[in-house]
Amino acid sequence: MSVTIRKIAEDLNLAVSTVSKALRDSHEISDETKRRILDYARKLEYIPNPYAGSLKNKTTKNIAVVVPEVADTFFSNAINGIELVARAKGYHVMIYLTHESREREESILQDLRGGRVDGVLISVSQGVGGNSLIHSQLVTELPLIFFDRACDGVETARVLTDDFESSYKATQHLVSRGCREIVFLAAAGELSITRQRREGFLKALGDSGVEKPEKHIVMCSEDDDKSFTVIKNALMDKQAVDGVVCSVEKLAIQAYRVCQTYTLAIPDRIKIIAFSNLQIAGLLAPSMTTVVQPAFAMGEAAATLLFKALAKKLDITKERIVLPSEICERDSTRGTGIFRM
Amino acid sequence: MSVTIRKIAEDLNLAVSTVSKALRDSHEISDETKRRILDYARKLEYIPNPYAGSLKNKTTKNIAVVVPEVADTFFSNAINGIELVARAKGYHVMIYLTHESREREESILQDLRGGRVDGVLISVSQGVGGNSLIHSQLVTELPLIFFDRACDGVETARVLTDDFESSYKATQHLVSRGCREIVFLAAAGELSITRQRREGFLKALGDSGVEKPEKHIVMCSEDDDKSFTVIKNALMDKQAVDGVVCSVEKLAIQAYRVCQTYTLAIPDRIKIIAFSNLQIAGLLAPSMTTVVQPAFAMGEAAATLLFKALAKKLDITKERIVLPSEICERDSTRGTGIFRM
DNA sequence: GTGAAAGCGCTAACAT
């Protein structure tokens, strides 16, 4: 049997309320008694039951982090940032993986409704569209913050990156390196970040004088093998594609495989830039130019915001935090390319 | 105010116990009343408070996963397996990161003692030696299972890989590829897996006729930059090292950097094999031969074991599960090397 | 300054 506040009270011939107050360092308990209680509690290795008190004050000190994957550099780094802040604040983090499935995500959020956690940090899965009943529902019940991937239709705080701008810059980067036939590998699903990146690409391409930029969008699949085929077809096309913007890491890997398999030299024949947080992007063959998102900082920011909401019952629904991504130039976009008229 | 069992009872003019039993589908409640209660509960979107009942039956449906890092392919894949099993069993997983620090790990385990979770799955950090008071302590309080990295001194279940054998095979692999001067990059810290891998290496080297195998151990650091220097010194030595066994992924990356920086051709001048679960090992320059651990399966196995313990109060302390690693041969060890006498 | 008592939401003996 674990040691409870009542046992301490009995052993010390005090009331439970006295012990409770002493342990919470209440001013209405004499220093003398406090000492006695604290010493005895320490001696018995008293550990408060975390969920007993939670019954009364409706607070669990647990938060939920809902992400599509954990075997992904962006998400794992974000989780890192979240866990760090959470631990510092005395919170515990529960992790939920949606595997990009709408059903899984909905069932998870449903499970979060009973009061298991005090708040949630979520990056929605591809399967979830811009709107979702359960997301909107949950927002009314406890603080929920989107990070990186958000549902547009849901009114709550979000921590994002400048997807439009960085995609614009990434495309410009390829243009400045001499690419004339650039394609954009679009991820499946209807996420706002996907759209932002697509729009940034289209704008940049349009600004560079391309007639019908939307013809340069290549829709990929959620399935890696299918994406491989789609990318192969796009790159082996007579159009002679010489630049690729990969909207997500997974597609970059497939693009590399295609180039490797069909010996399309990077960066001479084709230049590649990708949204990716792979630390070892520099060791790829050739090293890959990436748009890297501030994953850790985003996790930190989201968690910090959540705890602010939790602490002060502050209304954060209007909050918008946008952190900049950075282009990390490497060999896959090196060289100026062939200069054509 | 959220809807409670009592509200349902009052609205329906029933006793709370009746409602409670009906919701748990007890046989002592008439089908008629069950229907009424269930329908009404559904209508009001009743969700049981997860921690209220937990007060009585001392069960939270939460488990803890304690790992050094999450931005690591092995751990994130293991977590994947754990989460999958947990969710299927209706459990929730809390994640804790030790960042390889003994202090962090101890403070985390301390936090787990109050009954926040029903059990724990842990891969100990490098900072923790073979023994630890708090680990032993916790084992007496709730089911705890080690996976991958265990404290030898602590009597409880563990899910491991065949580190000795796979290290032996990895070394043999280099020998069979013609390497004559092989070194082993040892990770810092005193973990049993580190030791097993070292021993496997020493045995293989000894069996191949090398005189003083222990001279071939290169002790690396926890700090990447320091490891880089140590590895550089080892590889640039006059001994003309032509084979490297990397005991952990991080060191493999540093080894690659060294070879890249000092233009030591892989695999012609030096062959490299590494314990690593990097999916993109195949895209490195050159692609890397790896010893890949069954991360996902280990997570699954550990979680399954834990739930078995939780369900049947089964004693699992003697349990030992060993899953085999696999060598995935790629370009970094290709070629037979120079044949010498 | 200390204690008694009620109650958080739910379960489970023990009535009826």
Next chain:
DNA sequence: ATGTTAGCGCTTTCAC
């Protein structure tokens, strides 16, 4: 088949 009651461990009025 349904209701009464006590209690899980703790907090929090409200008395003394």
